Amino acid sequence: MDSLPMSMDKDSLQQLLSEIDTVLLDCDGVLWRGAQGMDLIPRANEVFTRLQNMGKNVFLITNNSTKTQDSYYDKCRTLGFSVERDHILSAPYILAQYLREINFRRKVYVVGAPGLAQELQKVGVPCTGVGAEKIEGSIYSALAQGSLGLDPQVGAVAVGFDREFNYDKIVRATSYLADPECLFLATNTDEKYIVTGTRYHLPAAGVLVNTIQKASGRTPQIMGKPSLNMFYMLQARYNVQPEKTLIIGDTLHTDILFGNECGMWTVLVLSGVSTLQEARQLTVGQDPQKQKQVPLFYLQSIADILTLMDEPDNQQVNDQAH
Known part of the structure; x- marks a missing residue:
């Protein structure tokens, strides 16, 4: 066998499609990209439709922490993806469903975007903290004198991407997390969101999560990939079997690690965050944690799936040559 990751060809694609009944597609960098995520990667919606027409159960799974399931549904319809609403799993949706399932009855202090709070409110969980945070006067004195104004109903801190992130939010979040019973x-x-066509990137939610983790001394429970929470929900609701599931992603340490940890088939597309060089570097040495991030196959773009599907079989080519 060739060293991993292998370049996918027509035969390997056909074999793969004969083995699977479920396809998990990451979104940013796989189906679309750009500042607003509205730049459709060429033919991505055609691939989506072709897989559905083949009878595959197709899900969109994303770590984007700013949007609700409903907003993703609307976006998909606009971009030409005929997807069912409950086949879209985002990290905020998973977080909200987790709190619903454990029958969480208190408030959540949200360091995140309105979309995260909206998902929580949809399942009846009240929120506080969204938007600008400004602690007046001396923060030290407020803590020392117990006048910070902490809400006694808060029983969890939820962190995602937050454009309003500042020192005051760090203080309030860590103050809530000083209670060991407060969920984190x-x-x-x-940690980064690629700015397409440039050498730049934007710091992403992981930077904020790391900050509050360091400041509080607490380790958060992660809802998005590579945590297995998305897979547990897929398994419970749709009886998804990992050995019959393919995940296509653009990020080694989230999408591919998630797929390998679950025992799925993994394909890296080179249209987003991770590069082929990075994937190959992971195979050097014997580090098992790095090995778990190595995909089975790679493609330049998800559109290559259509190109391979429509490529003539070798036998057909030979027949036509005679």
């Missing part, structure tokens, strides 16, 4: 939840640990 995070949407995802992605």
Whole structure:
């Protein structure tokens, strides 16, 4: 066998599609990209439709911590993806469903975008903290005198991407987390968002999560990939079997690690965060943690699936040559 990751060809794709009944597609960097995530990767919606027409159960799974399931559904319809609403699993949705399932009855202090709070409110969990945070006067004095104004109903801190992130939010979050009974939840640990066509990237939710983790001395429970919470929900609701599931992603330490940890088939597309060089570097040495991030196959883009599907079989080519 060739060293991993292998370049996918027509034969390997056909064999793979004969083995699976479920496809998990990451979104940013796989199906679309750009500042607003509205730049459709060429033919991505055609691939989606072709897989559905083949009878595959197709799900969209994303670590994006700013949008609700409903907003993703609307976006998908706009971009030409005919997906069912409950086949879209985002990190905020998983977090909210987790709290619903454990029958959480208190408030959540949200360090995150309105989309995260909206998902929580949809399942009846009240929120506080969204938007700008400004602690007036001396923060030290407020803590020392017990006048910080902590809400006694808060029983969890949930962290995602937050454009309003500041020192005051760190203080309030860590103050809540000083109570060992307060849950510490995070949407995802992605640390950068690629600015397409440049050498730049934007710091992502993981940077904020790491900050509060360091400041509080607490370890969060992660809801997005590579945590297995998304897989547990897929297994419980749809009886998804990992050995019959393919995940296509653009990030080694989230998408591919998630797939390998679950025992799925893994394909890296080179249209987003991770590069082929990075994937190959992971195979050097014997570090088992790095090995878990190595995909089975790679493609330049998800559109290559259509190109391979429509490529003539070798036998057909030979027949036509005679």
